[in-house]
Amino acid sequence: MSEVTAIERPEEKRDEVESAVVRFAGDSGDGMQLTGTQFTLTAALAGNDLATFPDFPAEIRAPAGTTFGVSAFQINFGARRIMTSGDDLDVLVVMNPAALITNLSDVKPGGIVIADTGSFTDRNLAKAGYDGNPLDDDSLDKYRVVKIDMSRLTVEAVKDYGLSNKDALRSKNMWALGLVYWMYGRRRKASTDWLNAKFEKRPEIAGANIAALNAGHAFGETAEMPAEIGGYNIPAAEIAPGLYRTVTGTDAIALGLLAGTRLANLGLTFCSYPITPASALLHQLAAMKEFGVVTFQAEDEIAAVGAAIGASYAGSLGVTSSSGPGIALKMEAIGLAIATELPLIIVNSQRAGPSTGMPTKTEQSDLYQAVFGRNADAPLPVISVSSSTDGFEVAIEAVRLATKFMTPVMLLTDGYLANASEPWLIPDMADYAPFEVKFRTDPKDFQPFTRDDDTLARPWVKPGTPQLAHRIGGIERADGSGHISYDADNHQKMTDLRAAKINGIADDIPEQEIDQGEAGASLVVVGWGSTYGPISRAVNNMRNEGFNVAHIHLRYIWPLPRNLGDLLKGFGQVLVPEMNKGQLVTLLRAQYLVAAEGFNKVNGKPFLINELETAIRGRLEN
Amino acid sequence: MSEVTAIERPEEKRDEVESAVVRFAGDSGDGMQLTGTQFTLTAALAGNDLATFPDFPAEIRAPAGTTFGVSAFQINFGARRIMTSGDDLDVLVVMNPAALITNLSDVKPGGIVIADTGSFTDRNLAKAGYDGNPLDDDSLDKYRVVKIDMSRLTVEAVKDYGLSNKDALRSKNMWALGLVYWMYGRRRKASTDWLNAKFEKRPEIAGANIAALNAGHAFGETAEMPAEIGGYNIPAAEIAPGLYRTVTGTDAIALGLLAGTRLANLGLTFCSYPITPASALLHQLAAMKEFGVVTFQAEDEIAAVGAAIGASYAGSLGVTSSSGPGIALKMEAIGLAIATELPLIIVNSQRAGPSTGMPTKTEQSDLYQAVFGRNADAPLPVISVSSSTDGFEVAIEAVRLATKFMTPVMLLTDGYLANASEPWLIPDMADYAPFEVKFRTDPKDFQPFTRDDDTLARPWVKPGTPQLAHRIGGIERADGSGHISYDADNHQKMTDLRAAKINGIADDIPEQEIDQGEAGASLVVVGWGSTYGPISRAVNNMRNEGFNVAHIHLRYIWPLPRNLGDLLKGFGQVLVPEMNKGQLVTLLRAQYLVAAEGFNKVNGKPFLINELETAIRGRLEN
Amino acid sequence: MNVQTAPEKLTAKDYATDQEVRWCPGCGDYAILKSVQRTLADLQADPEQTVFVSGIGCAARFPYYMETYGFHTIHGRSPAIATGVKLANPELDVWVVGGDGDMLSIGGNHTMHVLRRNVDLQILLFNNEIYGLTKGQYSPTSHIGTRSPSTPFGSVDRPVSAAQFAIGAGGRFVARSVDILQKHLPVVLKRAYENKGASFVEIFQNCLVYNDAVFSHFTEKSVQADMQIHVEHGEPLIFGTESNKGLRMKNDVLELEIVTIGEDGVTEGDILLHDETNRPLAMLLASMQPPAFPVALGVLYCDPAPTYDGAVHDQVNAIKDEKGEGDFDKLLRQGHTWEV
Amino acid sequence: MNVQTAPEKLTAKDYATDQEVRWCPGCGDYAILKSVQRTLADLQADPEQTVFVSGIGCAARFPYYMETYGFHTIHGRSPAIATGVKLANPELDVWVVGGDGDMLSIGGNHTMHVLRRNVDLQILLFNNEIYGLTKGQYSPTSHIGTRSPSTPFGSVDRPVSAAQFAIGAGGRFVARSVDILQKHLPVVLKRAYENKGASFVEIFQNCLVYNDAVFSHFTEKSVQADMQIHVEHGEPLIFGTESNKGLRMKNDVLELEIVTIGEDGVTEGDILLHDETNRPLAMLLASMQPPAFPVALGVLYCDPAPTYDGAVHDQVNAIKDEKGEGDFDKLLRQGHTWEV
């Protein structure tokens, strides 16, 4: 184990590395999310590509120092394209013993662990479940450990600001940030600007935080780091030029829903009930009132989807959002939207289940529910988001499909994407073709269930339209008139039409493309949703190693792209990694009778690149 | 068209026929269900095998004479094994024009139509949508029509009882019944006994009804029937000896649930919310209080399943029941039962959907919902009822599986089975091995999530048991202790265990047998649920015609019997008829990669034998 | 609520569709349908600005018979769906129709929340104390001892009182009438229509098939005068065949008592005046039950408050006024951005 | 409710599990937990005959901390699940615990029905006027203008009053207390426990993370005396630092007013006595709000009625008595049978 020493080192002695994975971990009260966000911003400004993964505790505010109160923020940033928030850590910063014990196993052998020795008190060690102090024994021998009393140094650094000891310690995260800034040769300006803006009305707080930041930076610069820990340099990545910002999946979906309704020239009525990790979307949209967005926090999920259906009936676009258990509650009402053929979007932020499960952990286990989870023959299109930024495009597509085909659309995202952020090349809305909704206004030959020849969609009529008063409902409707009908042949016909309408969407969506590799490769990895990053990187790595492997990633889960069957049949093997017990794989096998094989993991965490590489290698090396 | 003539005919001149299909149809107020039930009873007493299909109007009490107010009851009875209520009708009795117009198309060419001319008034003809009187033109030429003024003859027959004209007419159904009794040489005693008992306190009503019954019978006997309509004789079927009664699917499930809980030595707490066609089960069990059955009509389906879960938690067997839309609402709570591993039975009486759909029409379209319709990886066993009497065995099996494996069990039945009745060889409960539940009482090493090695079931503990106080819940539970756990590996392990437990049921259930035909036949028809009757008859007919076809009928939908894959792979073709758009077929294709083909129908009616024969022939004759 | 006058004078018939009405002959729902159609004609309500939303049940068939926009939805959820309609377009006149099962059993929660939020719509609860459509099971309003297919030995649960529930839930307009009161009901419906906010109207409705005459002890012609009290704001609470019975507060104990004018020195001046803005009074009136008391009909409570849909849109508009109409390009670029 | 005495005298600690309590430090839930444990110890309740059932929310974590049987279920459904527990085993003592979101938002309907049915259990509603667990969205009890992540510009919907809702729904026992009233709360809990039937207790609970001090205008030490009135059956409704303020009925208008004893000739004899069996009074007390009125705490309403679970089992037993214990073989053979 290394000790902190005091060797002066000129700044230019920086190693260039292609990318790095850094995680800040500490108590919920330590401000780790803020720290990570600042680091992210600065990495982006330095031109790196990046991906982040915030990890909140399940408890609101767990007692300080406990393992279940640990909050962490991970960032993978680099000079190349970054696909995931990173498998294992180059640098782990821990603000207390609980953060060390819960995060250590993710550090690479030889990786750097920076620990605040000031917080390694007997009390905190006990709370974390340590018998002795791991900084004092040989248990950390496989890592490069930097032991710094950040607590003391922070208090020292901010002593001019007249803060209580407790308040002074609150800048500790900025001290750590300053140090890591130094390690990667980062500029502090964006963060100091942000601190000044945030604490405009409390300049002493701004000052203290900046002082801590500078002190941490100075600590690195002025040579108090162990010899073998140098400064690193991560050059800018090759990134398409343009204006960038970071977005989480939630940000992107919120913006995409708004963009979609603008392209459709529709009002947006967003009706939801809070649930982790879906609530963030409600929060985002609730703040967009100047765009005329109406948000409604209903009494429960059923009322939320009901109100969304009512809004669509009234001529706005009803959108509802929840996570697995809440989506389950909505299914009966979604059946009504299917029966009455009204547009509706259901956003499902999947989380680990069954039942309450692990609300703060990610999973992709609601595909079955999305495709099959309703009473009777009740098909609807299901589309999925594969990265944080992708949410924007997918949300627009959901609006387009819902309004063009007069159907509810299920949009699948997950807890990982909800919180993870990526840099986003801000789109120019002029590049998007509008798809304005044409409400029916012509009374001539109007019938509520006469269909468009092409799409099989029925007309959408705003109540209030002269001469078009009509009635619709959930009892089977006569083809055309929409009157209640118990006629045997009519039910057969309407069931067939509903199925044909949804199947017909396959002709409206793009054919499936291969993301990487060649058609007919020895093995194709088929993914959907947030596994995009790790699969993409793993396949890339394997291809670089010379393996004949390809990657197909599905946006459209139902209906499947019409060329997919033929495409899949051409590959030697089909491997389907999912963060569930094997759901897409069931669909593919049933549809195409291809011997697709599942590769499954449900531990609440995204796939590691490494796991995927091993799986691919295992299937190709035999 | 034939006219009623007056040729005297000795009773012995009866043609012997193997089976016949008779339907009584009239206004909701005409007592058709009673008539049918009486005819059924009498056929059973005559030793025929039989199957019935009552068909109620969707409206409670539609205005008299309308087409949507028509109520009908069909019975297929014969000297051979009867598998269905019959494709097309040998005899249709219509009490008014609306009954004629809505039922005529089901009559065989050359079949007999018996019409009450007294009800073919201009007003009734208009209500039914007739321009002229079909009894007076040539529109019924392909049938043998018996025109009788039953109304007048009934009033005549009962005139001694001092009833008003309206009340007198209420016996018209008995007049018709008497006539049909004569046609098939049936004894009237069971019906006259029943009438005397039913109207014990109103002897004038009993007398009038009996007089009408006798008059109808006498009408046939004393020769007023058209020449070509003879009396028929349908001998007794070869039926296993024993004591019989008729049961509907609902009766059988109610009795089976009670039998199952008695075998398990458990209380039965049945919690439901009314919905067609599931309500009848609630009604049945509500009347069984002397058996200690507790029934609870909850405020909605969610409360119903919730209370059932609470009851199971407290050590009784919680059972809930509904139809598609109500089952959808229960799914979130079923996830809780899966997570906490409590026994629970969910009976789903499927009906036509989506949404409200056609509540009074049958369908098998909730298989997807049953197998896949929950958030997250949430497997549970699904079993299905294939005939009215089968409900008894399947309900017992549901109790056995739920308690042995500590799991919710979904039991699928449908609207057809709910109402249709069959003769039932009353079982001797001594033939059933008890499977008494062993509640955990031993505090030694007790943990709520320690599993049985064999079944992987966790222990069931009754609250109130000394020294076993513990907590369970829907957040992921630590293996063993059941404490809240967000641990990654624990979630993986528990998810795997939950799946393994349900998959393990495949080792506990019988291997799949072939119902008819040989393994490796050119084509196997794979069915489930209430299609048993028509498939069985159709396959039997085709085999008699020399086709090399087999029939497999699944009771266990999930997990599937462990030999099923191999079995299916041996057949030339696999045809899966379902009253849905193809759901079991998806499961079979995904599980076994066999090129099973769906044969689907969703018009709210059971398959016709004929349709199935055509489908089989089409696939084997090419 | 927007009263928009249609070009030509509409009659009750203009609000009827061509669909055959499919309730049991003699069902109380027919009378209510007639009253509603008459009321809309009296108000000259614009059929095309009018939406009837219902759940499932016999009562919930209502929209099919109204020549307006109509949405027959799913069991219990009509208040929620109607809330969405008003959120998307507050200009529409929305009527919500359903039975006691629909709105108080499965839908009780949505009813509570639409009331407390005070969404601007009219709720017509057809209370027949039974589940008609599903063939006669008892409902949460059925009196104890109701024999029904699901309670063959009589129900044992205490019923909920629709009006008291509505008041407790925070409803600002609570009224009552009876299907066959063809003069009274339209007046109540008009008041409901005129009230801005959630107007809750309980209509006692006879299901002659499954619960015939369950209200006859106060609805039969012969007992109406003595078993009904028609309350009117500001008027004394008088009833009885001879209009000489009245309600008075018992001293200090917060209980009503019946007194007879002209007996024991009681004069009309002693009789309590109905104050429809007085919530505790409304609660007392709502809890009166025969035979001890007459059933209170009319507007028991009306004390308007701002509506939810109004407030939602006011907030949106206020923010638009404050921040200006949203600039989407700016929104896309909000937060920290950088140029590559 | 069965008070079963356990062999040895149990202390509050005996009702605590070994699980680390995971509420935010300083959360009002801690105080409530302590009160409940103390109450059970005072009552010497048998832990093994006791079941805590909860939904989801911070409050709903409660069962994990009670060394009794416990079932942490799903959001909003605990009253229904608890009903099932009582149906299967009426001997168990069941406590239902949840937050304002759990029991009044998603679970409002079940709360209503468990109250009107009068299932024999105790319902503890921890009202913090916020969704704690999901990080601070407003709830149906939040006052208008509540800023929260889902209402960044302030909520616009009118809140529901838990106690008024419970009374309107037909609850027979409605009481209130405050997390930090460590003397008052156990007394109320004991009354709830002793009441046979659904006992509804609203506990004002401070969520210091998302809604800190929302009740401080009546819970802070300095204002308690003037802003709280602790009601007790048969006792005059007196409050105030100097115990000289009291409630009186305004003449005839069914409104309460505050009077000062010793002023304007008011004597203690003029003060209204609390009658916990008087429902309209309970409603009036429940609706009092600061600053005009103090908040009424204690047992606002208690008027026991037969319990649902009791009646269900009585009916089963009555039928068994009448018909004899069911003979299953006979049942199998019931109706028309025939021998082949």
Ligand SMILES: Cc1ncc(C[n+]2csc(CCOP(=O)(O)OP(=O)(O)O)c2C)c(N)n1
């Ligand atoms: C989710 C769901 N559960 C149950 C039903 C069955 N159902 C339809 S209407 C109804 C109750 C009808 O009673 P009420 O609302 O009082 O109306 P009424 O028929 O008496 O007018 C029920 C239980 C359904 N359609 N959907």
Ligand SMILES: Cc1ncc(C[n+]2csc(CCOP(=O)(O)OP(=O)(O)O)c2C)c(N)n1
């Ligand atoms: C079906 C479902 N919907 C939503 C949620 C998310 N959820 C959990 S607790 C909660 C509300 C918590 O508020 P409250 O009941 O007042 O309890 P508190 O946390 O304030 O004690 C919500 C919305 C869930 N778990 N399940």
Ligand code: SF4
């Ligand atoms: S069942 Fe009752 S409520 Fe329904 S239509 Fe018939 S009479 Fe009316």
Ligand code: SF4
């Ligand atoms: S969030 Fe609020 S209610 Fe929840 S534990 Fe923390 S302080 Fe308590």
Ligand SMILES: [Mg+2]
């Ligand atoms: Mg009703």
Ligand SMILES: [Mg+2]
């Ligand atoms: Mg709360």
